[in-house]
Amino acid sequence: MTQSKHLDKNFDPAAIEARWYAHWEEKGLFRPERDDCEPFTIVNPPPNVTGKLHIGHALDNTLQDIIIRYERLRGKDALWVVGTDHAGIATQMVVERQLNEQGEKRTDYSRDDFIKKVWAWKEESGGTITQQLRRLGCSMDWSNERFTMDEGFTRAVVKVFVDLYNKGLIYRDKRLVNWDPALKTAISDLEVETTDVKGHFWHFKYPLEDGVTLADGRDYIEVATTRPETMLADMAVAVHPDDERYASVVGQYVVLPITGRRVPIIADEHADPELGSGAVKITPGHDFNDFDVGKRAGFAPADMLNMLDGDANVCQTADALVPEEFIDLHRFKRDGVDGARELVVQRLKDAGLLIPHITTTKKGEELELDAEPRTIATPYGDRGGVVIEPWLTDQWYVDAETLAQPAIKAVRDGDIEIVPKTWEKTWFNWMENIQPWCVSRQLWWGHRIPVWYGPSLEDGEPTGYIKDGRENGQFRAFVGENFEAAQSQAAQYYQKPLSDIFEATGQITAFEGALDGAKWSEPLRIGLWRDKDVLDTWFSSALWPFATIGWPDDLIDNRHSERVSESSDRGNSEEILKHVQDDEKWVPKPGTDLARHYPNDLLISGFDILFFWDARMAMQGIEFMGEVPWKRLYLHGLVRAADGSKMSKSKGNTVDPLGLIDEYGADALRFFMAAMESQGRDIKMDESRVTGYRNFATKLWNAARYCQSNGISASASISAPPAKLAANQWIIGEVAETVKAMDKALADLRFDLAADTIYQFTWSRFCDWYLELIKPVFASEDVNPARQETIQVAGWALDQILVMLHPFMPFITEELWQQLGAREDYPIITAKWPKAHNDVDHDAKNEIDWVIKLVSDIRSARAEMNVPASEKMTLIIQEAPDNINSWVGNNYDVLCKLARLQMISADPAPLTGSIVISHAEATYSLPLEGFINIEAERGRLTKALEAINKEAKSLEGRLSNANFVERAKPEAVDKARADLAEKSAEAKRLTAALARLG
Numbered sequence: 002m003t004q005s006k007h008l009d010k011n012f013d014p015a016a017i018e019a020r021w022y023a024h025w026e027e028k029g030l031f032r033p034e035r036d037d038c039e040p041f042t043i044v045n046p047p048p049n050v051t052g053k054l055h056i057g058h059a060l061d062n063t064l065q066d067i068i069i070r071y072e073r074l075r076g077k078d079a080l081w082v083v084g085t086d087h088a089g090i091a092t093q094m095v096v097e098r099q100l101n102e103q104g105e106k107r108t109d110y111s112r113d114d115f116i117k118k119v120w121a122w123k124e125e126s127g128g129t130i131t132q133q134l135r136r137l138g139c140s141m142d143w144s145n146e147r148f149t150m151d152e153g154f155t156r157a158v159v160k161v162f163v164d165l166y167n168k169g170l171i172y173r174d175k176r177l178v179n180w181d182p183a184l185k186t187a188i189s190d191l192e193v194e195t196t197d198v199k200g201h202f203w204h205f206k207y208p209l210e211d212g213v214t215l216a217d218g219r220d221y222i223e224v225a226t227t228r229p230e231t232m233l234a235d236m237a238v239a240v241h242p243d244d245e246r247y248a249s250v251v252g253q254y255v256v257l258p259i260t261g262r263r264v265p266i267i268a269d270e271h272a273d274p275e276l277g278s279g280a281v282k283i284t285p286g287h288d289f290n291d292f293d294v295g296k297r298a299g300f301a302p303a304d305m306l307n308m309l310d311g312d313a314n315v316c317q318t319a320d321a322l323v324p325e326e327f328i329d330l331h332r333f334k335r336d337g338v339d340g341a342r343e344l345v346v347q348r349l350k351d352a353g354l355l356i357p358h359i360t361t362t363k364k365g366e367e368l369e370l371d372a373e374p375r376t377i378a379t380p381y382g383d384r385g386g387v388v389i390e391p392w393l394t395d396q397w398y399v400d401a402e403t404l405a406q407p408a409i410k411a412v413r414d415g416d417i418e419i420v421p422k423t424w425e426k427t428w429f430n431w432m433e434n435i436q437p438w439c440v441s442r443q444l445w446w447g448h449r450i451p452v453w454y455g456p457s458l459e460d461g462e463p464t465g466y467i468k469d470g471r472e473n474g475q476f477r478a479f480v481g482e483n484f485e486a487a488q489s490q491a492a493q494y495y496q497k498p499l500s501d502i503f504e505a506t507g508q509i510t511a512f513e514g515a516l517d518g519a520k521w522s523e524p525l526r527i528g529l530w531r532d533k534d535v536l537d538t539w540f541s542s543a544l545w546p547f548a549t550i551g552w553p554d555d556l557i558d559n560r561h562s563e564r565v566s567e568s569s570d571r572g573n574s575e576e577i578l579k580h581v582q583d584d585e586k587w588v589p590k591p592g593t594d595l596a597r598h599y600p601n602d603l604l605i606s607g608f609d610i611l612f613f614w615d616a617r618m619a620m621q622g623i624e625f626m627g628e629v630p631w632k633r634l635y636l637h638g639l640v641r642a643a644d645g646s647k648m649s650k651s652k653g654n655t656v657d658p659l660g661l662i663d664e665y666g667a668d669a670l671r672f673f674m675a676a677m678e679s680q681g682r683d684i685k686m687d688e689s690r691v692t693g694y695r696n697f698a699t700k701l702w703n704a705a706r707y708c709q710s711n712g713i714s715a716s717a718s719i720s721a722p723p724a725k726l727a728a729n730q731w732i733i734g735e736v737a738e739t740v741k742a743m744d745k746a747l748a749d750l751r752f753d754l755a756a757d758t759i760y761q762f763t764w765s766r767f768c769d770w771y772l773e774l775i776k777p778v779f780a781s782e783d784v785n786p787a788r789q790e791t792i793q794v795a796g797w798a799l800d801q802i803l804v805m806l807h808p809f810m811p812f813i814t815e816e817l818w819q820q821l822g823a824r825e826d827y828p829i830i831t832a833k834w835p836k837a838h839n840d841v842d843h844d845a846k847n848e849i850d851w852v853i854k855l856v857s858d859i860r861s862a863r864a865e866m867n868v869p870a871s872e873k874m875t876l877i878i879q880e881a882p883d884n885i886n887s888w889v890g891n892n893y894d895v896l897c898k899l900a901r902l903q904m905i906s907a908d909p910a911p912l913t914g915s916i917v918i919s920h921a922e923a924t925y926s927l928p929l930e931g932f933i934n935i936e937a938e939r940g941r942l943t944k945a946l947e948a949i950n951k952e953a954k955s956l957e958g959r960l961s962n963a964n965f966v967e968r969a970k971p972e973a974v975d976k977a978r979a980d981l982a983e984k985s986a987e988a989k990r991l992t993a994a995l996a997r998l999g
Contacts, residue, residue, distance in 0.1 A: 008709055008820050012702035014666025017816045022135055030830050031140040035078040042080045042598040043069060044545050045141065046606055046614060047149065049088035050123055051095050054133035056640045056648065057607060059658040060684065063674040064637060064752055065605045066139050070808035071747055073140070074834040080598050081140065082549045084147030085131065089447040089538045090184055090384055096122050112445050119446050133659060138667050138811045140830070147549045149541045150448070157548035158448045158541045159482050161625060166480045170400045171440070173478065175302040177292045178439055180392035182313035183385030186443040187396055189537065191613050193380045193389055200379070201372035203229050204356035205349055207238060207255040207282070210263065216249055222266070223278040223356060227377050229349070230332050230341040232257065233315065233323050234308035235264055237283040239294055242268040244279050258354050259345065260322040267298045286393040307393045315341045332390070346371060397441040397450060397534070404620035405432045411619065411629045418633045420750050421680040424608065431612055440537045447535030453479045453487040453504070454530045455495070479529060491529055505530045543617035546630035551595035556587040601631040608636040635750050638683035644972065645685055656686050668810035669695040675809050676756040697764060698813050704768045705817045708799055711779045715822020716797035719833055726787055727891060728774040729794040730845035735766050736801045740837035743805055759805050767802060770853055777894050796821070801835045848888050852895060854920060859900040859927065862916040865994040868932050873903035881923035939995065946991040953984040
């Protein structure tokens, strides 16, 4: 790229960011050819294809980019796998919403036609977030971008499902799921958000069967519920086994109101004798706890009653006892029309079976209510936005408990290191109590489950059929990579030729002739019906660490590897899939990404997807690759609003990272994210800090301009140039120590420490001190050895800064790298990371550190005494050892310039009226006579100290008050503590200033 000869006066991020990113990507610099180098691999948590960059993405991807750029600079074959997730629910919602705006709906189209519309949307609008990641500066391997629905990845998903099924680790079961009536699909526990809402607690009488009474003579059992509509599917009433009030009726029956269903009274510890009446209604088809109670009571899931359809409207139960007036009513009141809940309550009230709630008003009057007001923790779908319904249905499940055991062991044995380590306890707790993983979703967009069904055979005769899309009877599942595999299994099962097995589509009857009285022994064609469901999105993304880099296409048969030519490519996937029977014999083909980059080295993830994604990758990676998917797992916190609250659109406190990039530049936002990322803590969004890091970039820019104006340019060597001047020796040693500190911080994944290290070195050591220390060298235009040495050392030190800062601020560093030298063929993105092998010259370090400390102390003292900056003072040095006197001589001009001194003397100091500074075995005095009114200054300081002490005492009183500390808002207590610390520090400063006056 052609660069200007001189840096512009002003730093303009927008002018360089797009230009440099396009250059890096065009030249393939995000993954240079380094096949002979040590591999390093990370994978990005694939954002939804529907997504837009939010502040959480900015944090997560900034941290990843820092690491990948760092490892690339260290010379590794650094691969950052990138791609997007097909986001089954989210993407289908987007496309359906578009259809609705056009007056259409999904069901107006065939499944295939709707899927075509989704793909069309993906091609047109599905790349938004990948472009936004480029704006952030993410150096991902875009040349190998993956999508969870692309052809190769789909093959991997299908293989995993089939293999798990064949191992007995995937099965179909009838269980309760979290059903989202808005989306009409099951969702996982992790996609359920619990919200406190105002509701009610109703109390009803359930009549005992004729002739049965309680010990107290009552002929009913009182039950209470927050969901009265579910009584239409009640199957039992439970009491505690030790509750003597009900001991005589356990094993007896109640007759349910409205339905007339006769249900047993059972003993189960789920019933709490201390809660309400101690008796609870049991609806196993619509409550997770009740489901377990029902199983313990002997109810098979297939026999549990379901009273709602997929829209949460009342449907007829299997025993046909729900009255007609309830059929098709919604579960709740909707659009002003009473639902099943309201009608159940009214019918029970009409029958005299509603037990009213009696409350007392403020005036002491008794008030009778139908129900007790309660605040109820209510589950909502995080996308559908409606109340989740526990719903009994057939779904596909993964045996997560079995798969979790190796993942638990991997963390316990140290094969996976979790950082911060405090998250290990959470990992073990969740994994050791893991539930079956429901992986089927009732959607059209996604990986369709590779299962076909046909009628089961019993005594040689079929027991089920499918007609017009409706299943009847019992079915046999045939699981295979494609229909041909399922067809082959079916032909063997039915003892029929392949030609008699066809794939049923549309309205075709699956078992032709069966409904017309044909017998099994007669010639028949059998149709296999494809499962309508798709797989949970997290099922496919769990394969991300290996399916993105060639699995299963780049597997070879280890036992017969000589059959596979070294020139073969990813064209043998069908053969591999067809013959895989024993995973142990299949290994990655040498030289492929799969062989080089699995396991990954590091995963960076928000803690909020630890179980959505991270744990599932661990399970699937170990199961299918025989190794952990990554060696380290780094869990970062959330970005919160400035007040510490969680960001949400409803609160209006979200922050648009693209807006911050527009205003401050990507480098400033990235540095903010890194500097604030402290292990185990969330980040509070603070735009003023982003502004500060934009100022930091400007500071570096101006320092580079100063260097350029003095003939300082790109270094000619990677190693430090030889140096004799103390300032140059000192900066070389400072670089070495900074490199060591940076390497340690990044090895420990302490992004905040790494950012602070390079920030302090750049701003303080290089810009504020080194450039000032060398200014006397450039005071004259004369060419001399000291000037030449300083030009070389300063250019080298600035290069080291640019390289070390590059992972955090890639754009400004690349711009300065190129502007300071002709390095088009040696861009900073692929430069070499500094080596911390330079020796520190301790004599030079001690000397320059002494200069810095002395100048800093003088500046602070002058400011405390209100000595005008324009006034030049005299510094008197007393009782100084020889080395101090030598240092004064070496740095006389620098000290006078930086500390605003007119001279440095060894004469006796005045007994009073001087600023006294002591350090480095010497005493330094700055006489104040003639610069300030000493008595007036003493009075001012005394008055200020009294005021500060008074404020500090008041704050101490508040913080020692237990009522304030325990009852005040946490932020108020934190502010009081911060104010006290500030006042205490100020008091200490004023006390020291008074002492200096003598």
